[in-house]
Amino acid sequence: MKNNKMAVAIVSTTLLLGGCNMEVESKKEPEITGKGDVALDASSFVSVQDYTGEEYTLQDGEETDKIAEANREEIEQAVKDFFLNNYKTEVKIHNIVGAVDGASVFVESLGEPHFYTFAIVPIDIEKEKVEADKVWSQEGQIEDAITTGLYAMIHDQEFSTLDNYLEKLIEENPLVGTRIEAVEKVGANGFATPYYYTSAAGEYFTELYNKYIENPTISKEELKSSMKKYDLNSNLMLITITLYMKESDTDPDEVLYDKIVSDIEQMEGLPRGSYSVILHDNLINAEYADGSKKSSLNKTALNEIRKE
Numbered sequence: 001m002k003n004n005k006m007a008v009a010i011v012s013t014t015l016l017l018g019g020c021n022m023e024v025e026s027k028k029e030p031e032i033t034g035k036g037d038v039a040l041d042a043s044s045f046v047s048v049q050d051y052t053g054e055e056y057t058l059q060d061g062e063e064t065d066k067i068a069e070a071n072r073e074e075i076e077q078a079v080k081d082f083f084l085n086n087y088k089t090e091v092k093i094h095n096i097v098g099a100v101d102g103a104s105v106f107v108e109s110l111g112e113p114h115f116y117t118f119a120i121v122p123i124d125i126e127k128e129k130v131e132a133d134k135v136w137s138q139e140g141q142i143e144d145a146i147t148t149g150l151y152a153m154i155h156d157q158e159f160s161t162l163d164n165y166l167e168k169l170i171e172e173n174p175l176v177g178t179r180i181e182a183v184e185k186v187g188a189n190g191f192a193t194p195y196y197y198t199s200a201a202g203e204y205f206t207e208l209y210n211k212y213i214e215n216p217t218i219s220k221e222e223l224k225s226s227m228k229k230y231d232l233n234s235n236l237m238l239i240t241i242t243l244y245m246k247e248s249d250t251d252p253d254e255v256l257y258d259k260i261v262s263d264i265e266q267m268e269g270l271p272r273g274s275y276s277v278i279l280h281d282n283l284i285n286a287e288y289a290d291g292s293k294k295s296s297l298n299k300t301a302l303n304e305i306r307k308e
Helices: 002-015 062-070 072-087 141-154 156-172 180-186 203-214 220-226 254-266
Strands: 031-033 039-041 045-047 091-099 102-109 116-124 196-200 237-245 273-280 283-285 305-307
Touching: 062 072, 062 091, 062 102, 062 116, 072 091, 072 102, 072 116, 072 141, 091 180, 102 180, 116 141, 141 156, 141 196, 141 203, 141 220, 156 237, 156 254, 203 220, 237 254, 254 273, 254 305
Parallel strands: 237 273
Antiparallel strands: 031 039, 045 283, 091 102, 102 116, 196 237, 273 305
């Protein structure tokens, strides 16, 4: 039951920085409506250019946060061992955030496949004890992160095309992405950049993951060759582009938004998959790492833009 409580507390991490349609009023209002019954003060929102993820919090994590900080070295080693033993992958620890009955530990893989994800270390609050031998994660969370990293690794040229487009878009228009520090500290969204994150599911990706676990040193060429016989359904690879307006007090530009959607629809050489595009104003909620508001533009329904 403890794991279920923790899962509820950290489930939002899988949607961080992506826009989970939280309905909020304009920042000019004295109080902003948040998730569920939570009322978010306007002061909780900061310019996305200033946001590094340091202020990010999880529900009921005050006590565990203190215990986790006091046992940081033990937690870091336990999580590194967890990934090495179970996923044959070395990781770097970026952030530890207290939650109900434990701490969420945000990590980045070292080398390829490159991805961001998290693990959970249970904490006995009464004993103020870290249960380092019971590290766990949400079902499929890490596997999904690894497969997106593998997919990006074997389709590096296509992702380079997407990256080049978005970098030029940012350079030529009043837009920004999130800071890389925020992606590292609270992203946990598989293969990700300041401009987009990815998710994957299905038989193709299960096989991709299995090949990596069987041989973590498998080369990009070997992996690409062995996967040619599998049919990739674009519905199963999701790429969510999330951008912000560069200037404060500026609503999302609908004309610019429509241009981005049109560009993605018409571009050749992009990674196969299904795309969504989200555009926020300049503010992000510092506690939830979420820029979604009533003004946010998200016209692309899931899987609407497909690149075969």
